[in-house]
Amino acid sequence: MATSVQRFFSTLCRVTGCVKLHLYFTKAVFFILGLIYSHSFVNNAVVFLWMDYLIDVGKLPLPLATIAVNVQEGLYVICTFLIANIADAYTGPYKAIVFSTASYAFGLLLWFLANRFWGNSSSTVIILLYLMMVLATVGKASQDPCLKAFLRDQLVEHKPNLNADKDQADEVPSKPDKAKVRRKFWWRIASTVGTVSSVIMAGVSNQRMIAVISFSVMALACLTFALGKSFYYPDKPTGIPLIVIYRVLKAAFVKRHLQHAREPNDYYMNDSGGLHLLPNFRIIRWLDKAALLETSKSLSAEEQEKNRRLFSVQDVQQVKQLLAMVPMWTALPIHGLVLATGSTFFVVQSESLYSDPVFSINVLFLLQGFVTVIVPYVHDILVSGWIKKLPMHHGRTVWIQKLLKHRVGLVRIAIGIACSIICCMVSMLVETRRLNLIKTRGDAEPFPMSTVWLVPQFFLIGLVEGLVADGLADFYNVHVDESLKHYESPFNESAIGVGKFLSAALVLTLSGSWFHHTLNTSHLDKYYMLLGILSSVNLCFYLLVMYAYAWKAQVNGSPDPEVST
Numbered sequence: 001m002a003t004s005v006q007r008f009f010s011t012l013c014r015v016t017g018c019v020k021l022h023l024y025f026t027k028a029v030f031f032i033l034g035l036i037y038s039h040s041f042v043n044n045a046v047v048f049l050w051m052d053y054l055i056d057v058g059k060l061p062l063p064l065a066t067i068a069v070n071v072q073e074g075l076y077v078i079c080t081f082l083i084a085n086i087a088d089a090y091t092g093p094y095k096a097i098v099f100s101t102a103s104y105a106f107g108l109l110l111w112f113l114a115n116r117f118w119g120n121s122s123s124t125v126i127i128l129l130y131l132m133m134v135l136a137t138v139g140k141a142s143q144d145p146c147l148k149a150f151l152r153d154q155l156v157e158h159k160p161n162l163n164a165d166k167d168q169a170d171e172v173p174s175k176p177d178k179a180k181v182r183r184k185f186w187w188r189i190a191s192t193v194g195t196v197s198s199v200i201m202a203g204v205s206n207q208r209m210i211a212v213i214s215f216s217v218m219a220l221a222c223l224t225f226a227l228g229k230s231f232y233y234p235d236k237p238t239g240i241p242l243i244v245i246y247r248v249l250k251a252a253f254v255k256r257h258l259q260h261a262r263e264p265n266d267y268y269m270n271d272s273g274g275l276h277l278l279p280n281f282r283i284i285r286w287l288d289k290a291a292l293l294e295t296s297k298s299l300s301a302e303e304q305e306k307n308r309r310l311f312s313v314q315d316v317q318q319v320k321q322l323l324a325m326v327p328m329w330t331a332l333p334i335h336g337l338v339l340a341t342g343s344t345f346f347v348v349q350s351e352s353l354y355s356d357p358v359f360s361i362n363v364l365f366l367l368q369g370f371v372t373v374i375v376p377y378v379h380d381i382l383v384s385g386w387i388k389k390l391p392m393h394h395g396r397t398v399w400i401q402k403l404l405k406h407r408v409g410l411v412r413i414a415i416g417i418a419c420s421i422i423c424c425m426v427s428m429l430v431e432t433r434r435l436n437l438i439k440t441r442g443d444a445e446p447f448p449m450s451t452v453w454l455v456p457q458f459f460l461i462g463l464v465e466g467l468v469a470d471g472l473a474d475f476y477n478v479h480v481d482e483s484l485k486h487y488e489s490p491f492n493e494s495a496i497g498v499g500k501f502l503s504a505a506l507v508l509t510l511s512g513s514w515f516h517h518t519l520n521t522s523h524l525d526k527y528y529m530l531l532g533i534l535s536s537v538n539l540c541f542y543l544l545v546m547y548a549y550a551w552k553a554q555v556n557g558s559p560d561p562e563v564s565t
Helices: 002-022 027-045 047-056 062-091 093-117 122-141 143-154 162-171 178-204 207-231 242-254 282-291 301-306 313-323 332-342 345-352 361-389 397-441 451-479 482-510 524-550
Strands: none
Touching: 027 047, 027 093, 027 122, 027 143, 027 178, 027 207, 027 361, 047 062, 047 122, 047 345, 047 361, 062 093, 062 122, 062 143, 062 482, 093 122, 093 143, 093 207, 122 143, 143 178, 143 482, 178 207, 178 361, 242 282, 242 313, 282 313, 313 482, 332 345, 332 397, 332 451, 332 482, 332 524, 345 361, 345 397, 345 451, 345 524, 361 451, 397 451, 397 524, 451 482
């Protein structure tokens, strides 16, 4: 009886602690949640359907519309990097968010005017649609690097003992970064509410009304966010951390003729006392020379540092940690190639099928987003519980848990890539059935195949995105310095964005053979089969890279330097 009571109170304490951790609220958060809600609302109501607008409103052929959407998604990655650097160097996150959101709202206003006054002029509509896509791309670009970091800063408990608490959280992994956990919680709540609202609105509104509501929601959210300035903790430009990468590379290249260090004292500010700077990959070991003291020079160490010919060991290790992720990023372009189908060909397929009253295209995107959000939660619950039950060596528990989470995250990415193969195969089978019905029955109404057939592929692509994206984020945050953590999305999305440009090039190459003016005259089934084959090869390549470069990679906080490859 006593044991049961103890278990009950123990469970109650854990639940209470979890609620207190997540339900932390400040006045500033109220103004930010409206902006997150508006981004999610507009994305599901307008942005995800650009492919439909380009074909139905702009009267573009299938290949050209696909290339336009893929190029836009690639440009989004470039804008993300630009805005993140501008915010760090000049404006700070607040001004960057206000400017980008205002451009988003202006783009939606143009789209409303195009539907309201120039609906009969296809050339005017397509020009305004392209302009809206550019402005919306700028608006979306501040969402990940700036808005997420800004929300996280507002959720930090600003107390005198904040640094002590943070140090303690770094040493005990059972106490995660509170601000990061809270940011994920509130972000997912606001995003889910925005997506559900857009689904309800799409069911009762026409295209013109959707444009009006989307503009109103975004403009109101921008105004609300701007009015909350007095409640935000001050944010100032911190400088561009990426400039250190260029300077370290330049210094190492200039000193490439020097011999490697023979003892730890040959390095500048070598607090770690190691002879080989981590991560110790042979291919990037030449970067160690950026921290190598030039004894042949008459200049002192301080003068060499002032001339940017010498950097501390910590600076060099930060650059090496980032460059050590390049092999992992090489496996992402094919993954981006698969993700590109979700915003292009999946949408066109839904338009060619009978629209089910329940599973409309907006509901399918809602399903995809829900799966993407829920997968990381399920993973964290299962993996965290499993790791805590494992017997740990006394004194090394913290590091062992980090190492296990690191490796489980790598396996999660592999499972996500494997799911992309299944997604391509399922999509191929659905498209094959649709084309067979077109050949036998034509496209007469009602078409005997509904959008319910697309549920598996939307579910699978959401599963793929949830597994790979969150796994990459965890892998990145484990290995890079704190100053570069808010660049997680730009770096990872850049590797995936290469796949979006690759998709545009592939569609252009296959235009006229597999892709024609409409979907019914194209061979999308063959394209899905090609993606499945490429994903299978990519999975083998990723497993090789994972074992050779990432599996034994140094984990922050390791008590054993020999763990690094």
